[in-house]
Structures are given as structure tokens and as C-alpha cells.
Amino acid sequence: MKADVVVLGAGMVGISAAIALQKRGRSVVLLDRRGPAEEASYGNAGIIQREAIEPYLFPREWGKIIRYAFNRSPEANLHWRALPAIGPWLFRYWRNSTPETKKRGAAAMQPIISRSLAEHEALMAASGTTGLLRRTGYLRIYRTARELDLSRADSKRQFELYGVPFEQLDEAGVRRMEPHLQSSIAGGIFLSQPGSVSDPGALGQGYARYFQSIGGRLVEGDAGTLVEDGEAWRVTSSSGDVHAREAVVALGYASARLLAKFGYRVPLGVKRGYHKHFHMRGNAGISRPIVDSERGYAMAPMTKGLRITTGAEFAEAEAPPTPVQLEKVEPFARELFPLAGPAEVEPWLGRRPCLPDMLPVIGKAPRHKGLWLDFGHQHLGFTLGPVTGRLLADMMTGEAPFTDPAPYRLERFL
Numbered sequence: 435m436k437a438d439v440v441v442l443g444a445g446m447v448g449i450s451a452a453i454a455l456q457k458r459g460r461s462v463v464l465l466d467r468r469g470p471a472e473e474a475s476y477g478n479a480g481i482i483q484r485e486a487i488e489p490y491l492f493p494r495e496w497g498k499i500i501r502y503a504f505n506r507s508p509e510a511n512l513h514w515r516a517l518p519a520i521g522p523w524l525f526r527y528w529r530n531s532t533p534e535t536k537k538r539g540a541a542a543m544q545p546i547i548s549r550s551l552a553e554h555e556a557l558m559a560a561s562g563t564t565g566l567l568r569r570t571g572y573l574r575i576y577r578t579a580r581e582l583d584l585s586r587a588d589s590k591r592q593f594e595l596y597g598v599p600f601e602q603l604d605e606a607g608v609r610r611m612e613p614h615l616q617s618s619i620a621g622g623i624f625l626s627q628p629g630s631v632s633d634p635g636a637l638g639q640g641y642a643r644y645f646q647s648i649g650g651r652l653v654e655g656d657a658g659t660l661v662e663d664g665e666a667w668r669v670t671s672s673s674g675d676v677h678a679r680e681a682v683v684a685l686g687y688a689s690a691r692l693l694a695k696f697g698y699r700v701p702l703g704v705k706r707g708y709h710k711h712f713h714m715r716g717n718a719g720i721s722r723p724i725v726d727s728e729r730g731y732a733m734a735p736m737t738k739g740l741r742i743t744t745g746a747e748f749a750e751a752e753a754p755p756t757p758v759q760l761e762k763v764e765p766f767a768r769e770l771f772p773l774a775g776p777a778e779v780e781p782w783l784g785r786r787p788c789l790p791d792m793l794p795v796i797g798k799a800p801r802h803k804g805l806w807l808d809f810g811h812q813h814l815g816f817t818l819g820p821v822t823g824r825l826l827a828d829m830m831t832g833e834a835p836f837t838d839p840a841p842y843r844l845e846r847f848l
């Protein structure tokens with residue numbers, strides 16, 4: 435099978451890049467070891483985080499670090515036995531989490547985040563998936579006046595700086611938006627601009643069908659079989675060998691493993707996260723995702739039920755699941771809303787692909803002709819897939835990139 439480009443990885447990032455390239459006249463094969471959008475892009479909280487301009491940094495306050503280290507805070511869980519393997523990455527992440535890198539990171543995020551929702555909306559319209567989108571924003575709620583005040587001050591600082599609309603709510607304001615809230619809280623911050631979807635996996639699959647409808651080919655295979663083949667690339671699939679002039683690595687957390695084969699040492703860490711769906715009692719429900727900020731988890735209304743998603747678990751990517759954070763946060767969610775029983779037995783585990791500066795890698799592989807990179811979208815790959823796909827396609831087809839791609843180069847780590 436011959437193609438101009440083979441895109442490796444059919445998560446939100448790879449599917450979006452494949453569409454952007456196919457639409458510009460390239461013949462594209464999209465390869466995955468399983469179906470489209472079945473890994474991180476399936477199980478996330480489904481928020482298109484139009485507000486998330488400042489990168490998620492490692493905490494610098496000792497109190498918080500100690501709570502994280504001893505697993506006293508439900509928003510994080512550390513596998514101590516994994517430290518020899520993940521410690522060097524954690525150290526780089528901590529070292530990168532300075533006010534200076536926050537400023538630089540925000541400057542790099544702004545051009546891509548600000549187009550993220552518009553790029554999704556265009557793809558949704560083209561692929562007939564607009565029905566999955568909710569334009570109801572999302573809410574961050576606070577249980578104590580102290581945390582609410584701190585968050586108000588920080589929201590004012592950052593959102594005014596980046597021109598992101600936000601609204602400060604007292605408890606009554608939150609109740610007006612979410613009348614099924616059943617316990618008392620201090621208040622919240624409402625972000626009206628972000629979108630959210632009722633089924634992230636279905637959106638990815640809808641985009642993949644659209645890719646096929648415009649002539650793209652979707653195949654099953656192991657990206658680990660990628661080899662250089664003269665001036666081109668070859669990868670084995672269940673539909674035969676794929677030969678392509680160019681290859682795009684969009685394998686999420688697995689991208690570094692493939693790149694190691696070509697001599698690149700990429701500091702790609704993993705923040706694991708879990709979800710589980712619950713039914714609500716009676717006719718109770720929520721109209722938008724809600725982040726219970728002091729308890730470190732999110733609740734999002736999904737087709738399957740109320741999806742509770744957890745914060746970060748620092749562990750080896752392939753270690754067996756340890757969903758202790760879900761066990762810790764479920765009672766907190768039950769305090770707030772009338773949850774009934776779980777909608778599934780086993781929690782879902784996913785992996786956020788994270789570079790130490792919390793920016794993605796988008797661009798050329800420095801030492802290999804025709805090898806392109808699009809991974810490391812950390813907490814925001816669902817948001818950023820379409821817009822970074824466009825940026826990559828700009829670069830690959832020689833069009834003027836809509837923003838300077840320099841901050842996303844792999845060379846920053848080499």
C-alpha cells in the first residue's frame with residue numbers, strides 16, 4: 435500500500451493530523467494497533483479547555499509536595515517503587531516548573547489554545563458530530579472560603595491577563611447553575627468559553643469516519659515496525675506493508691519508545707488518570723463538567739452516566755492499575771450530588787503524555803528526513819488535537835504556519 439504520509443497513532447492527535455493532511459491533498463494512511471480513539475482520547479473528561487493557557491506545573495510549595503509525596507492528597511498518587519524509573523523525569527518536571535517557564539509556556543500555549551475550540555467546531559460541522567458538543571462552559575467549585583478567595587485572586591490575575599472571560603459565583607450562583615447540588619460549598623468560578631462533549635471516544639470515532647469519507651485509509655498495525663526504506667518509510671499493517679514518503683509519530687505516551695529506536699532520547703513522562711461512570715438518582719443531573727478543585731477530581735456528564743475522572747498518578751506507564759484516587763474521591767462526589775450505583779465494574783485507566791515543560795512536540799525530527807512529530811499534549815490533547823494537526827499540516831505542506839512553531843521543536847530537549 436502506497437501513501438504520501440503514514441500517521442502512526444489514531445488518538446485525537448493522530449486522527450486530527452491525518453484529516454488536516456488528507457484535506458490538503460496528501461494521500462494518508464492512519465495506523466493504530468487498535469480502533470480509533472480507544473486510549474487516552476476515549477476516557478478523558480471531554481472538556482475543550484479554551485481557557486487553559488498557563489501550563490500545569492509541578493507544585494513548588496513544600497507543603498503540597500509533601501502531601502503529594504505521601505499520597506495525602508487525592509489529586510495525586512505516587513508509586514514509590516517506580517521512583518528509580520520515573521524520578522529523573524519528575525525531577526526535570528519540577529525543575530521546569532518555575533514562574534519563568536510558566537510565562538514562556540503560556541506564551542507558547544496562547545496561539546494554539548485560542549484556536550482550539552474553533553478548530554473542533556469546524557471538524558464537528560464537517561463530520562456531523564456537532565450534536566456531541568455542549569456550549570455550557572465548566573465550573574470550578576470550592577468548598578472553603580479560603581480556597582475560593584485564593585482561586586478568585588489567581589483567576590483574576592491569569593484570566594484578565596489572557597482575556598479569558600470568567601465569572602465569580604457565590605453558593606447561590608452555583609446552585610442556580612446546578613440545582614442538584616446537595617451540600618453546602620463556598621462558591622465557584624464559571625468559565626463560559628470552554629466547550630465539552632458527551633462522549634470523547636465517539637467524537638474521535640466520528641472524526642475517523644470523516645477521515646475515511648474524504649479518502650483516508652485506516653489500518654491496523656504495530657508502529658514499532660516502522661523502518662527507513664531508502665528515501666521513504668515502511669511500516670507493517672494487517673492490510674500489508676505501508677510505504678510512505680513521510681511518517682508522523684502521534685502515538686501519545688508511546689511516542690518516546692518508537693523514537694528511541696531512531697536514536698532520540700525524549701523525556702516523555704506519563705501522568706496516569708482513571709475514570710468511572712455513575713448513575714444519578716431520580717432525574718438529577720449536571721449541565722456541564724464540574725471540577726471539585728479542593729478534592730482534585732472532575733465530574734462530567736456523559737452518555738454513559740456521570741464520569742468521574744481523577745488527577746495525576748505518577749507511575750510506570752504499563753504498571754497494573756491502582757485506582758485508589760477513584761476510591762478516595764467517590765465519597766466527595768457523593769457529598770455534592772445524588773449519585774446512585776456505578777455504571778461499570780472496572781475503572782478505566784488512561785495515560786497523559788507529558789514533556790517536562792508541559793508543551794507538546796510538533797515539527798520535524800531533527801535527524802531523519804520525512805519523519806514528523808506530534809505528541810506530548812499532556813492534560814490537553816483532546817482540546818489541542820485539531821489545532822496542532824493544522825499546525826503540523828501547515829509545516830508539512832510548506833504553507834506559512836499560523837503561528838511560530840519554534841516553541842514546540844523537539845530540539846529544546848536534545
Ligand SMILES: Cc1cc2nc3c(=O)[nH]c(=O)nc-3n(C[C@H](O)[C@H](O)[C@H](O)COP(=O)(O)OP(=O)(O)OC[C@H]3O[C@@H](n4cnc5c(N)ncnc54)[C@H](O)[C@@H]3O)c2cc1C
Nearest residue numbers: 445446447467474475478479481657686707814815816817
Ligand atoms: C483522566 C483524564 C482526563 C483528561 N481530561 C481531558 C480533558 O478534559 N480535556 C483535554 O483536552 N484533555 C484531557 N485529557 C488528556 C487527553 O486525553 C490526552 O492528552 C489526549 O487524549 C492524548 O491524545 P493522543 O492522540 O496523543 O494519545 P492517545 O489518545 O493515547 O492515542 C495514541 C494512540 O497511539 C496508539 N498506539 C500506541 N502505541 C502504538 C503502537 N506501537 N502501534 C500502533 N499504535 C499505537 C494507541 O493505540 C492510541 O490509539 C485527559 C486525560 C486523562 C487520562
